[in-house]
Amino acid sequence: MDCRAPWRGPIFRVPITIIKPIALSGEPPVLSLSKLYFKSGHIERRFINVPIGASWAEVTMRTSAFDTPRRFFLDTVQMCPLKRPIKWESVVTFSSPSIKNFSFPVEGGLTLELSIAQFWSSGNASHEPTCVDFEIVFHGIFIDQKVIALDGSESPMRIVARSLLASERLVPVATLNKIKIPYRPVDSNFCPLPTSRDRLPSGKQIIALTLTYKFKLEDGAEVKPHLPLLNNRIYDNKFESQFYRISDSNKCVYSSGDVYPSYVKLPKGEYTLQLYIRHENVQILEKLKQLVLFIERKLEKKDCIQLSFYSEPDGPIIGNAAFKSSVLVPGEPEAFYVGPPSREKLPKGAPPGSVLVGSITYGIVSSFNKKDEQHAPASYSILCIIPPSKVDDTKEKGVSVETKKSISERLNDEVRDTKIKFLSGLKQDNEDNKSAWTELVASLKSEYPKYTPLLAKILECVLQESTSDDKISHHKEVIVAADEVVDSIDKEQLAKLLSLKPDPEDEESQKTKRKMEETRDQLADALYQKGLALAEIESLKPDESTEASAKDVFEENYKELIKWVDAKSTKYGTLTVLRERRCGRCGTALKVLNDMIQEDSEQPKKKLYDLKIQLIEEIGWAHVSAYEKQWMHVRFPPSLPPF
Template identity: 35%
Template sequence: MENKTLIPKQIAFGVRLALSCDDAWLSAAKHLDMMNASRPITVRVDTTGLPPGPHFTSIKAYDVSCIEKGPVFRVPVTVLQPQPLRVAAPAPPCLQEKNVLFRPATIVRHFVIPPQEATWAVLKISSESKEKTGRFLIHTMQLLPKRSCRCHEMQKMINVTAETPTILPFQIVGGVTLEVVIAKYWANIGDVVVDYSVEFHGLKPDFGSRLVMGAADGVRAVRLRALRQQDVLPTATLKYQEPVLRPTESKLTPLTARDIIPPSRQIYQLINTYNFHIAKATEVSPIISLLSDMLYESEFESQMWMLYNSNKQLMMTGDAYPSKYTIKLEKGDYTLRLNIRHENKSLLEKLQDLPAIIQQRLQQPITLDVYCSPSLAITGGKKFTSGPLPSGHILPVYFTPVPADKISRSNLSIGQTLSGSVTFAKDELGRKVDTYGVSYVPCEPAKRSQPPRDKDKAKPHDDYMDAVKDFTTNWLAKLGMYYDV
């Protein structure tokens, strides 16, 4: 319960503070009178004179009645000053460094802002030391609001020799600060002098991170912009079918006394059961779209699914990030059990009808047709192969729906989608990393009436039955003559 004797002391609270900062590029008010309510502080940061790289300082608050006791609190301030890119047309914008000495455990960081139209970058690193091989860790990262740092992160170990430059492409987001870290492996003995550069390229579509198409939408137009002149070779391939399932059974129960948070916060678990059938042997990945892209930052305490076959044999378990969990299943019936825990029972009740996606690899990938004009797309004329896109121009390309004969009608159900990837760059490095998702929503298969059966093409059994019927009818007339006598 609230202690009422503290209320007068809280109301009478007041501290006079003196604010100071050691760096000239940050300025704030000199004094702050703290009371029992929140007080804003105005801070001005001037980064015009800062060299490229990270910078740190802090605002220190001292009690004017007793400076000797040190700062009452500190406000840390970190500024990442981006490094300007080298722009020399027609070459792409780049970050370039030469004759950089790397000793074991040496770490070099660069902060740059990629151009707005950039979608991928290429790191080139080379060495002239013929007798030494350098082993480096390359780490790049971009932070977007409300997104995990793993969404735009690349980390890879590479070897650098004097024979040929080592090339490493990676995907980026234009206009967002990019951190590039090059570190020499601590166990790689010896010093190495290297030259490296980071070039930025881009073919930016107008649909964001995923292209969504529907069979009823007709021709789908996509407009492309290029950072510099770039060769365009659009390719869209559907590789998976994604039937959506609803739970056949849902059970919400409280857990045991072991799962009670003191003093009395009860933890509940929700178990959803999904049944599905695999018509042909294929690779399967269960996806819970509401929870799959989050782990520690999820609002729910835990998520885990278990996959069983018809004999109740456990085939696989998994949780977040479904791309890590793929299993090949044979033809048959399977059961997926999803377990979610939370202390709020009402939140779990809302997930009792949570849909699940059973992503299945297609036996044969389906390629979408691409055209350079709406008229050619409608009439099925000459397909678009490749072409240049100058900087500052817009190139529209047109994707057509999948023909009905390419989709298996036996496995198609209402609400099912087809998914895959789409690329636009002709450059091999760009096609490798600058990929986007594509989702295609097919329509329900046509239900046509059967044509009338041709007598000439009747089955032999039908011919035999017709002949027996005619023979019996003829003999009935002959038998009637004997009965009349």
């Protein structure tokens, strides 16, 4: 209203709609909406005061008086203070008059907006409206704690349940189906952003913090990064932006996201996650340099853990007093205990401090099919901290087995193993270190002749040596080292011992079996590396004439390898590819190589794709070679994209 001319009346009007939600009564509270008639695009909306103590709602929808299929949209919304709204929606199609049931979670004490709409194109072929009878019943089981946290000990967690609305069946079910592993950043970097774009009107400069995390997957899995401090908050977040990306060792980006991270399926391998945060205050960013990141991984169905419930606190230890179900009387509490998972069910390789995450439900849907009980949709979080691993008693068993040796023999073995370990840590980056390493190798060979683990370690060190100067000499060193490993092994005795099945209760025979398998792997690796070195020498000296006996060395070496391992496997398949290529069978070599690439569950290896392009070019498929070279830029990008 204009105060200088009040006689003119209001300048404008603002309509205000006051909605009074429907209050329910009864045990349990029920809302019935009868004879609602729908045509195409028609919407019915109701506001309901959800009773305190309700945690889920059961809906029965009955349709009648129509002759063509009808599609309906159901949508519910509850506005919650200081968190995102609770939403549920569903699309249902009625091909003929029938009854359908639904259930969805609710929050007691808050207003629920219920919307029912017939799809705009549904029922256009008929002028008959759809008659709908809609009934919604509220149920609830009140729990004294929303989040159940097991501390990793053998102690169970006490839970008290109540029903505030009506009698309910208490049937608790808890499942741990995810694991969260914490990581600290391995690197942090501050970078002031360009002045022209990222300077605030007050003159403050925006600074970016990039945190780098490293994690490794032993098997392929679906993972999701989780930052408890920053995720799921946008407008109430003090940091203006947060982005992340996950890449592998080939700089190939698998996933990227912001405050709402999502799952991504990753193969086996090592990965890098970079987190990008911006703020104008560098002191605040300094506090985030050691920000904890959780990598959340879904467990396979066979690895999910079902927790047990007990009526007594000593139930997990004694093994009795199992709690299955009960009937809750309104207002009367019911106490029970959820036990921790057994040690045998914990995921293998999970480090201590990791968190198993899952959900727990307490009720069942009462209005559905009685023969097939369905758990209530209202679920709560449950987590369990993985405790420290048990003390490994295999070392003690090993000591008991070795007690047959004298003290001097055991001391000599320890000294020998320490020398071998020290040898593997020496670098050969210059002539002096190379000379010292050679002298130490000669000394150890004379002190421990024909000792296969020592010779295998020497071969490993030779392979790690730089080959930039003289590649042919380096490959000859590899051949010499591999021959020493092969000559140190009694192949007939090894084959005899591997063919025998050890007694599972005899520790000595089990130890001998493991030792023989390790020796077989060392033999196969030596033959494999020797074959690669022979092939490299032939490729570096294609014009030099060699004797027929020298040409057969590669073939003899390959035939010896296939006696012990599958030469077409991912680990040794490269040698099979080189053999087929050497014999002029490029098509067979390409087939074996493609099988290796497809069967390999790890990240792509650039050397395999380079070899594939070489084989394609030798076959003469120029167009396929050009196509593969273009894909190399996608599989192995030169650098990571900017944020």
